[in-house]
Amino acid sequence: MTGPTGTEPTVAHPDLPEIGILIIGGGIVGSCLAGFLAKEGLDVAVVDSGWAGGTTANAGSLHVQMQSIFLQRFPHLVHRLEASLGLYKSAAAYWSDFQKELGADCEVKVNGGLMIAENQEQLDFLAKKAKREAELGLEVDVLDRASLDRIAPYLGPAVIGAELCAHEGKVNPLLANKAIRAWGKTHGAVRLAEERVLQLTADKAGFRATTARGQIKAGKVVLAAGYESMALAAQLGVHVPTRADPLHMNITEGTAPFITHLVQHANRPITLKQLGSGQAVIGGGWPAELGAPGRIPVVKLSSMVGNLSLAQHIIPQLSPLRVIRTWAGINTGVDGCGVIGAAPSVSGLYFAIPGDAGYTLGPLTARLAADCIQGRAPGEDISSCDPDRFTAI
Ligand SMILES: Cc1cc2nc3c(=O)[nH]c(=O)nc-3n(C[C@H](O)[C@H](O)[C@H](O)COP(=O)(O)OP(=O)(O)OC[C@H]3O[C@@H](n4cnc5c(N)ncnc54)[C@H](O)[C@@H]3O)c2cc1C
Numbered sequence: 001m002t003g004p005t006g007t008e009p010t011v012a013h014p015d016l017p018e019i020g021i022l023i024i025g026g027g028i029v030g031s032c033l034a035g036f037l038a039k040e041g042l043d044v045a046v047v048d049s050g051w052a053g054g055t056t057a058n059a060g061s062l063h064v065q066m067q068s069i070f071l072q073r074f075p076h077l078v079h080r081l082e083a084s085l086g087l088y089k090s091a092a093a094y095w096s097d098f099q100k101e102l103g104a105d106c107e108v109k110v111n112g113g114l115m116i117a118e119n120q121e122q123l124d125f126l127a128k129k130a131k132r133e134a135e136l137g138l139e140v141d142v143l144d145r146a147s148l149d150r151i152a153p154y155l156g157p158a159v160i161g162a163e164l165c166a167h168e169g170k171v172n173p174l175l176a177n178k179a180i181r182a183w184g185k186t187h188g189a190v191r192l193a194e195e196r197v198l199q200l201t202a203d204k205a206g207f208r209a210t211t212a213r214g215q216i217k218a219g220k221v222v223l224a225a226g227y228e229s230m231a232l233a234a235q236l237g238v239h240v241p242t243r244a245d246p247l248h249m250n251i252t253e254g255t256a257p258f259i260t261h262l263v264q265h266a267n268r269p270i271t272l273k274q275l276g277s278g279q280a281v282i283g284g285g286w287p288a289e290l291g292a293p294g295r296i297p298v299v300k301l302s303s304m305v306g307n308l309s310l311a312q313h314i315i316p317q318l319s320p321l322r323v324i325r326t327w328a329g330i331n332t333g334v335d336g337c338g339v340i341g342a343a344p345s346v347s348g349l350y351f352a353i354p355g356d357a358g359y360t361l362g363p364l365t366a367r368l369a370a371d372c373i374q375g376r377a378p379g380e381d382i383s384s385c386d387p388d389r390f391t392a393i
Contacts, residue, residue, distance in 0.1 A: 028362030057329020080336030113168025288328030
């Protein structure tokens, strides 16, 4: 008997022959979900192929207001994004509680986010956006330059005003990712690293996930594999249209803290903030390339130059800082909303895929997925994230 590539034996996995719940994908969502379920006493393991998912590449911005880059790229999906705005607000707030649950300082700060404008047209766009977001329950305000001088004097002379969203903030992902893994382990979650699930099958007895080391039998399976969830779900005949978005990031050397907000732009791609170390983390949607083979994301020089020039333009005080690292990662997009809950046609199969800005949504998405798996009513309205919405497509 051979496995999916025709070479590996379908022997039982030496370390994990059988498990109650197998989570495929150990990014922010899979790792949090494993911890939540293990804490409830469930028999749970998470398996991750171990190369950089979005979680290890992400910038730690806690996003809530609608990002201008999403509105520009996907105007046909704005209504979907609007449907999940309440979840973003809850998810950003949940990070503070979750940090307490982890018992670790992950530098969670909710000081508000500024989306800046450089001309009247951009300010009018922000005013219209803010009006809609306020109707949808967000605490937002449009500030003129005089008001900005009082709360964000670090913004350069090109900025004439901004939208302030009170719910936004930041977290240090390096600290958070480490704390989440340690917390899951404390509660008994098993983690298999650097192992890819190559084949996933289901029958009346449950699921079989095959890696290069053998087969894992599972009573339930959760797909938390980011954009790669689509290919795994397809093996079970379920359609979930995830999209891979390769993105660029930069980080500078440290300096004295002076940027207090998460900063974005009304019509150009940028997110910018300062970590506790004083380093400025600069990204916001500049593209990377999906290099072959292995689809490893590769940094583009043009993105590095464009992203950093824009950052210096908005905050001139950044200009003397040296960039110490750039990297590229793969973000997952769906249709403006996440995919959370039971699969429509395969009993025991669940999805835990956040929407855009999935690090913000990660812990809450995991907590809601745990509710679905445990048969509890989720504490939030997740109707916009129903996996069944793709059935007819
Ligand atoms: C450069 C960049 C910056 C970002 N910045 C932010 C930000 O500031 N704020 C924010 O909110 N969001 C940000 N994001 C988005 C955020 O990082 C992602 O949305 C988030 O990581 C999604 O988490 P996840 O757990 O769903 O998926 P991922 O983090 O992508 O994890 C999925 C995991 O599944 C594993 N996997 C896939 N297929 C298999 C398989 N067959 N077998 C085993 N394992 C498998 C992968 O190895 C991966 O580790 C950023 C993304 C990128 C790329």
